[in-house]
Amino acid sequence: MPVSKSEKSKQAPAASAKPKTSKTSASTAAPIKASPSKPAVKKSAAAAADAKKDTTVVTKSQAELKAMADALLAQATPKRSRKKAEDDDTAASPAAAKKTVAKKAPAAKKAAAVKAPAASADADKAPAKRGRKPKAKDADEGMDDADLSDIDSDLEGEVEEEVATGAAAAPAEKVKPLRMKISKAKERALMKEFGLDETVLTEDELNTRRQRLKMLIKLGKTRGYLTHAEINDHLPDKLVDAETLEVVVSMLNDMGVAVYEQTPDAETLLLNNTGQSAATEEEAEEAAEAALSTVDSEFGRTTDPVRMYMREMGTVELLTREGEIEIAKRIEGGLMDMMEAISASPATIAEILNMSEEIREGKVVITTVVDGFVNANENDDYVAEEDFDEYDEEDDDDGKGGSKALTKKLEELKNEALTRFDNMREQFDKMHKVYDKEGYGTEAYMKVQKAITEQLMTIRFTAKTIEKLCDLVRAQVDDVRKKERELRKIIVDKCGMSQEQFIKDFPPNLLNKEWVIKQVAAGKPYSAVLERNIPPVQELQQNLIDLQARVVVPLDELKSINKRMNNGERASRYAKKEMIEANLRLVISIAKKYTNRGLQFLDLIQEGNIGLMKAVDKFEYRRGYKFSTYATWWIRQAITRSIADQARTIRIPVHMIETINKMNRISRQHLQEFGFEPDASILAAKMEIPEDKIRKIMKIAKEPISMETPIGDDDDSHLGDFIEDGNNTAPIDAAMQAGLRDVVKDILDGLTPREAKVLRMRFGIEMSTDHTLEEVGKQFDVTRERIRQIEAKALRKLKHPSRSDKLRSFIDSL
Known part of the structure; x- marks a missing residue:
């Protein structure tokens, strides 16, 4: 009689153990057997054909199995132990895993035909393995002679196998990588972009480099000198550059090894005392070992903060969409x-x-x-x-x-x-x-x-x-702890109670003002000192009682609240840090587009990172967007705002910058549509702003220019040289003033000394100020009328053409 795989697997345990049943109901097992979504079992081609031919037989056997299971469940049959069930499940799990793999293969029928012998061999090797019946025909033929005590075992085995297989398949379908795997080409591009392509050596290359450097140092210490060609020969190709050679040469010089361009002759060695510094083989070995640690720290090291930032940032892997959601859930949690x-x-x-x-x-x-x-x-x-x-x-x-x-x-x-x-x-x-x-x-x-x-x-x-x-809760807890420290300071440090006894007795009596009185009455060595400190202790306890009344909750519960709050904050902070570090490259890629707009690249990165942190705080993964999509807006906004706020020498408010940008955008659109720049009236109509305000905006929008801006091709003159200085006299005006001064002096010298002096005093010529008739009269000891007559006579003389023609040329320029 043909025997199915499940019956073969049950023969070994059945010989040594009593028949056992399980309370798995047939009503549960039957739908599971008939479920169309069950994992496919590996079958041979013949078994698959038989199962297809005898579908009705399967349905019939299911009904019979259900009836028999109901009858068996009424009997008081001892249940299978949990340990045995776990062992059987463990033995059955490899087969379940193989069936899952067989289900996912692209050509299932071919795989089933090829793997059927292997499956049979596995079944023979593991006779204790339990599983469902793979062949409906065999089950129907062997129903009369089958052991009924194992029917329920079969049903339970199917349930367990179904659950185990489903549990194994579910994670395989749902779990997705949280970190993005970057292709080699993209990884090289990123390394080059972020400055990570410097001296990247494998483990074997590192060992080779150490050996070569060791040989090089031994050679130099033994001979006392080395050449550049020998250094190049002993270094790997990846390390032969100017910076590396400079490090190696500096290290060798510190060790007393001279480095030459070419092999020196004996005279040069004698002049430089190189032979005296040559070491023995043992000394060279020790010096080489000591120098290798220094060399390892020197290679690939950079002190440039930008490159260090780029290098550390490039070591963090990018997040997949599932990774972003997982971190966002941790932040939210x-x-x-x-x-x-x-x-x-x-x-x-x-x-x-x-x-x-x-x-x-x-x-x-x-x-x-x-x-x-x-x-x-x-x-x-x-x-x-x-x-x-x-x-x-x-x-x-x-x-x-x-x-x-x-x-x-x-x-x-x-x-x-x-x-x-x-x-x-x-x-x-x-x-x-x-x-x-x-x-x-x-x-x-x-x-x-x-x-x-x-x-x-x-x-x-x-x-x-x-x-x-959170700060409100922290302040309350800090207040409690501060008063507790003061109590401990009084009771332990001042009164002499032991720390162990204080920790044991005081916390349960934190708010009990009678506790200190009982401790005084106990007659302990510290009781006398504690008696004198009863008022401050009870005052602090009263403060704690008042604090508890304000916060409503007990102080122990308040501390528990603070602890849970800190744990949540710590988890959220770590998740935010992880999200930010994984998206720093996004800030770099956006900041590169805003260079040469008034801010340095590092400032743009800093402002973009601030925007990235705000994006992490406000990201909602349920919306369905990727984080990079959402963060791009925040980063761009932060960078553009910082440019508007900090780029100009003369600061303009951000809202005015936005108005200027809008005006420029409308001006460009008008130029493209009509072929000429719009004037203030056109812009006022399109922007719905008064024309005078448009003119003010256009005046504000002008960029300042440096007075040191070079002018011309020779760069020997600057813009400041061509700007008029309103505080100083122009050269032509100074020349005319000097000419006028000389002419006035000449014509005044043609008058009598008295007349010339009167005119000079009256008009302030060559004097700090002019004078009145009375002041001039006192000077000459005459009346004001007489000074007026002398002035009039002198002016008539000056109006004579022989004198006035000299002054006429200055009239038009004054």
């Missing part, structure tokens, strides 16, 4: 742990409700407190396709439509947040009533607190808000 911990503190809830009132009154913008909301029904594993629009440089400003849409979204966010805060306030008031009536930790109190926590977890707060709430 850490933040959720923090919020769940601090939500157990009523003082924190009160602070959140105070923030909600400030939002309602308009004192605080909603986006500074709340980022969004978490949908509890949303699938965490949802990852949509990247259905985003490509970034357009022209879409920096959406105009009034974009502002209205943004305002509407902010209003919706504010209304939804206030609704949730109002619900939270109702629960908080209810918790106060329960606390006043029943106290902390009762069933009703914990029920209300759980409801508040669930509502709080649906709100996604900003990173700054979470940090502020």
